[in-house]
Amino acid sequence: MKVLIIEDNEELAESVREFLVREGYVCEIAYTCQQAEEKLFMFQYDCILLDIMLPDGSGLKLLNLIKAEQLQSNILIISAKNSLDDKVTGLEEGADDYITKPFHLPELHARIRAIYRRKNLNGSNIVQFNEISLDTNTLEARINNLLLDITRKEFDLLLYFVVNKNRVLSRQSIAAHLWGDYTDDLANFDFVYQHVKNLRKKIAAANGTDYIATVYGIGYKFNATAS
Amino acid sequence: MKLINKFTLWYLCIALTCTVVGTAITYYSIKSRIDNAAFDRLKTINQLAAEEIKAGTLGDSVVQGRKVEVHELSTALPTKPFDITEVPSVNPTTNKPESILTIRSYYAINGKNYRITCYGYISKADQILSGLEVSVLWKWALIIFLIAISARLVSRLVLSPFNKTVKAIESFNLKKKERLQLPVTNTKEFIELNTFVKAMTDKAIDDYNSLKEFTENASHELQTPVAVMRNKLELLAESDLTDEQAVMISDIQNSLDKLSRINSSLVLLTRLENHEYETKEPLHFCRLINSSLATYKELIEMKSLSLSKNVAKSVYVQLHPMLGDLLLNNLISNAIRHNIPNGTIQVQLTHTSLIIQNNGTEPSVPTEELFQRFKKSDQCSKSIGIGLAIVKQICDIHHFAIQYNYDNGLHIIEIQFKSVDAPTPPIVFETVAEQEPAFIVQPV
Numbered sequence: 001m002k003v004l005i006i007e008d009n010e011e012l013a014e015s016v017r018e019f020l021v022r023e024g025y026v027c028e029i030a031y032t033c034q035q036a037e038e039k040l041f042m043f044q045y046d047c048i049l050l051d052i053m054l055p056d057g058s059g060l061k062l063l064n065l066i067k068a069e070q071l072q073s074n075i076l077i078i079s080a081k082n083s084l085d086d087k088v089t090g091l092e093e094g095a096d097d098y099i100t101k102p103f104h105l106p107e108l109h110a111r112i113r114a115i116y117r118r119k120n121l122n123g124s125n126i127v128q129f130n131e132i133s134l135d136t137n138t139l140e141a142r143i144n145n146l147l148l149d150i151t152r153k154e155f156d157l158l159l160y161f162v163v164n165k166n167r168v169l170s171r172q173s174i175a176a177h178l179w180g181d182y183t184d185d186l187a188n189f190d191f192v193y194q195h196v197k198n199l200r201k202k203i204a205a206a207n208g209t210d211y212i213a214t215v216y217g218i219g220y221k222f223n224a225t226a227s
Numbered sequence: 228m229k230l231i232n233k234f235t236l237w238y239l240c241i242a243l244t245c246t247v248v249g250t251a252i253t254y255y256s257i258k259s260r261i262d263n264a265a266f267d268r269l270k271t272i273n274q275l276a277a278e279e280i281k282a283g284t285l286g287d288s289v290v291q292g293r294k295v296e297v298h299e300l301s302t303a304l305p306t307k308p309f310d311i312t313e314v315p316s317v318n319p320t321t322n323k324p325e326s327i328l329t330i331r332s333y334y335a336i337n338g339k340n341y342r343i344t345c346y347g348y349i350s351k352a353d354q355i356l357s358g359l360e361v362s363v364l365w366k367w368a369l370i371i372f373l374i375a376i377s378a379r380l381v382s383r384l385v386l387s388p389f390n391k392t393v394k395a396i397e398s399f400n401l402k403k404k405e406r407l408q409l410p411v412t413n414t415k416e417f418i419e420l421n422t423f424v425k426a427m428t429d430k431a432i433d434d435y436n437s438l439k440e441f442t443e444n445a446s447h448e449l450q451t452p453v454a455v456m457r458n459k460l461e462l463l464a465e466s467d468l469t470d471e472q473a474v475m476i477s478d479i480q481n482s483l484d485k486l487s488r489i490n491s492s493l494v495l496l497t498r499l500e501n502h503e504y505e506t507k508e509p510l511h512f513c514r515l516i517n518s519s520l521a522t523y524k525e526l527i528e529m530k531s532l533s534l535s536k537n538v539a540k541s542v543y544v545q546l547h548p549m550l551g552d553l554l555l556n557n558l559i560s561n562a563i564r565h566n567i568p569n570g571t572i573q574v575q576l577t578h579t580s581l582i583i584q585n586n587g588t589e590p591s592v593p594t595e596e597l598f599q600r601f602k603k604s605d606q607c608s609k610s611i612g613i614g615l616a617i618v619k620q621i622c623d624i625h626h627f628a629i630q631y632n633y634d635n636g637l638h639i640i641e642i643q644f645k646s647v648d649a650p651t652p653p654i655v656f657e658t659v660a661e662q663e664p665a666f667i668v669q670p671v
Contacts, residue, residue, distance in 0.1 A: 019462060102457045217470060
C-alpha cells in the first residue's frame with residue numbers, strides 16, 4: 001500500500017513512516033501544503049494521512065483539492081485539535097476517518113486498515129490470518145471455521161492484534177483502542193489483562209494456536225511465527 | 228413597573244399637589260376679593276349715612292336703597308373705627324344659603340357718638356368651592372388624558388434607542404463573534420449606555436477569542452510533542468530490551484498518558500466554560516444510558532459487580548451528544564472503579580433525575596470536594612481526578628443540579644434535570660412499556 005504522510009512535524013512524520021514501512025507500506029512524506037500538492041499531482045496514493053494545521057495553510061484546503069481532482073485515495077485526518085467542528089467538517093468534506101494527537105501507532109495502523117477494508121475490498125470484510133478469520137461486518141470470529149463465542153470487546157481486541165501482528169502493543173494502546181479517550185481511568189490495565197486472558201482461553205478452547213505473548217513490562221505481542 | 232408608568236405616576240403626583248395648592252390659593256383670593264368689595268361698598272354707605280347725619284338730612288334711615296341702623300352711643304367711641312361680622316344665613320330673595328356681612332362704623336358727629344350699622348348678603352365659601360370643583364375636575368380629566376396619550380407615544384419615540392439596545396444585548400452571543408450593532412441616538416444617557424455596552428461586549432469578544440486561541444494553541448502545541456514521544460517509545464519498545472528498560476518505557480508511557488489526558492481534560496473544561504458545546508437537538512438520554520451501560524457490561528462482569536437498572540422511556544434532555552457520552556462514561560466508570568468486590572451498581576433514570584449508586588469504601592474527604600479538579604479520595608490512585616470535575620462542569624452549564632452523597636456504604640450521585648419534548652412528533656402507537664421492578668432508593 002502506498003501512503004502519503006502530510007505532517008509538518010518531522011519527528012512525528014518520521015515515526016509514522018518507520019512504523020508503516022515495517023508493515024511493508026511504501027511511505028512518502030510532505031511537510032507543507034505545497035509539497036503535498038506536488039506529490040498528489042504526480043503520484044497516486046492508496047491512503048493519505050492529513051494533518052489539519054500546516055505551516056502554509058489548512059489541511060482542509062487540501063481535502064477540497066483531493067475531492068475536486070477526484071483522487072481515489074483514502075483520507076485519514078490527523079489533528080491535534082480535538083475540536084468537534086474540525087471533526088465534523090473534515091468528515092463532511094470527504095475524509096474517511098479522524099484521529100487525534102497523540103495517537104498510538106498501532107491504533108493509526110488499525111484505522112488505516114479499517115478504511116482500506118471498507119473502501120477497497122469490495123464489501124469483503126473478512127480479515128484472515130492462518131486459521132483465524134474475522135468478519136468485521138457481523139463481528140464473528142472463527143478458528144478453523146469454528147465460531148468463537150467472544151464478546152464485542154474481545155473481537156475488537158483480536159482484530160487489533162491480527163492487524164498489528166508482530167508488533168509490541170502497549171497496555172495503554174490497547175486500553176485506548178477498546179475504551180477510547182476521556183475515561184479518566186488508568187486502572188483499565190487490569191481489564192486489558194482480563195480481556196487478553198479470556199481471549200487466549202477461548203482461542204485455546206477452539207484448538208487455535210496461542211499467538212498472543214506477553215512482553216514483559218510493556219504489554220503484548222501477536223506472534224505470527226508462533227507454532 | 229414600566230419606566231413610563233413610573234414617570235406618569237410622578238407627574239400625576241406633581242399635578243395633584245399643584246391642583247390642591249392652586250385651588251386653595253384661588254379660593255382664598257376670590258373670597259377675599261368678594262369680601263373686600265362688599266365691605267368697601269357697605270363702608271361707603273355707612274360713611275354717606277354719617278355725612279347725612281352731619282347734615283341732618285338722614286330721615287328714613289335709607290341710603291342708596293339700603294337700610295342703615297343708627298344708634299346714639301352713651302359710651303365713648305371704641306378704638307377701632309368699625310367692626311365686621313359674617314354670619315351664615317339664607318338669602319330671602321334668592322332662597323340660597325349665603326352669608327350676612329354686617330359692618331358697624333363708629334363716628335363722632337357734632338359732639339355725639341354714633342354707631343352706624345349696615346349689612347348685605349354675600350356668596351358663602353361653599354358656593355365658591357363648588358364652582359371651583361367643576362373646573363378642577365375638567366382640568367384633571369384633561370391632564371390624565373394628555374399624560375396617558377403622550378406617555379404611550381412619547382415613550383415609544385424617546386425610549387426606542389433604549390429598547391433597541393436591550394434587544395441587541397439579548398440576542399448577543401459571544402460564540403457568533405459578531406460585534407454589537409447599536410442604534411444611533413442623541414439622548415446623552417443612551418449614548419453613554421451604548422458606549423459602555425459596546426466597549427464591554429467588544430472586550431468580551433476579544434477576550435473570548437484570545438482565550439479560545441490560547442486553549443487551541445496549548446492543545447495543539449502540547450499534543451504534538453506528546454505524540455512524538457509516545458510514537459518514538461512505541462518504536463523503541465519493539466527493539467530488544469532488557470526487563471528493566473521495558474519497565475522504564477512502560478513508566479514513561481504511563482506518565483505521557485497522564486500528561487495527555489490532563490491536557491485534553493483541561494482543554495475540554497475550558498471549552499465547556501466557553502459554552503462551545505451548544506445544541507438545539509434534544510438528546511435521547513435513556514437510549515444513551517442503555518448504550519453506555521452496554522459498553523461497560525464486560526467491565527462490570529469482570530469485576531463481578533451486579534448491575535440493576537431502572538430506565539424510564541422517552542427521556543430527552545437538551546445536551547450535546549458528546550457531553551452526554553462524557554457525563555455517563557465518567558459516572559459509570561467511576562461507579563465500577565471505586566466499587567468493592569461483588570458490589571452493586573444501581574442506575575435509575577426518571578424524567579427528572581438520574582441516580583447512580585454504587586458500593587464503595589468511605590471517601591476520605593467530604594464528597595462535595597470531590598467535584599474539584601485533581602481532588603481524589605485516594606490520592607495515590609491511578610486516576611487523575613478530573614472526571615467528576617468534568618461531570619460537574621457539564622451539569623453546571625446546563626443548570627442541572629448534582630449531588631454526591633455517601634450513605635451507609637453507598638456512593639449516591641443524583642442529577643436533577645429538566646427533560647424536554649421529543650424532537651419529532653411522538654410515535655402514535657406507542658404502548659406503555661412494562662416497567663422493570665424499581666429497586667429501593669436510599670433516602671438521600
